[in-house]
Amino acid sequence: MIHSYAELRAFALSLNLPQVEDSTGWGNPCLKAHGKMWVWWSPYADAAVFKCDFDEREMLLQADPDTFTLHPHYTNHRFILVKAGHIDPTWAAPRLTQTWRALAPKRWLKSWDATLPN
Template identity: 60%
Template sequence: MGAIAAWPELRNFALSLGLPQVEDAVSWGNPNLKAHGKLWCWWSPYVDAAVFKGRIEEREALRAADPATFLHHDHYAKHGLILVAAGRIERDWAEARLRRTWEEMAPKRWLATWKAGQG
């Protein structure tokens, strides 16, 4: 399987991770996935790219290393969001990013209970 190239593919990939508390949603007229009731990932309506949560410093480091993959759009400049160009979203990177973000977004008490049940 190659790099993820469109929202339906990213959506299916993210849901295939089997993480609880993830649901389809629509915000500002655009489909997205929410985790724990908060925006988790979506496709930008401004540029052909997926949007992942992250930190500004991380985004800038990724953009400096690979500006063809990690894009800039003024709409997202003030937020810790990472835009990854369509067709350049590597599955291993996306999985690690989604899992980390999902865990960071989880309510701590809920996460501790969930992890205890996984062991």
């Protein structure tokens, strides 16, 4: 399980996805992918922030309230908070990869995908 931003950052970087850099967002450390915020820790709760659509967010909040939470700051945004110590790397890895792909410019992603082994 992941317990802190430092652990989350190290885990996200271990995915070895290109176009990722250390940065800040709203005065807090984050990782950006393709110049956009990708991985960060909420300044409002001891939790990581993951992109998530509203329907899935409701399902996750109901299915596992010990793991997932929502701070009022994020109510109108497509994010879910995952509490420190409850971030499962097997859940986080595909989520981070999916978000990384969604942030990539389509032309760049098509070119990058062409370099990958089948």
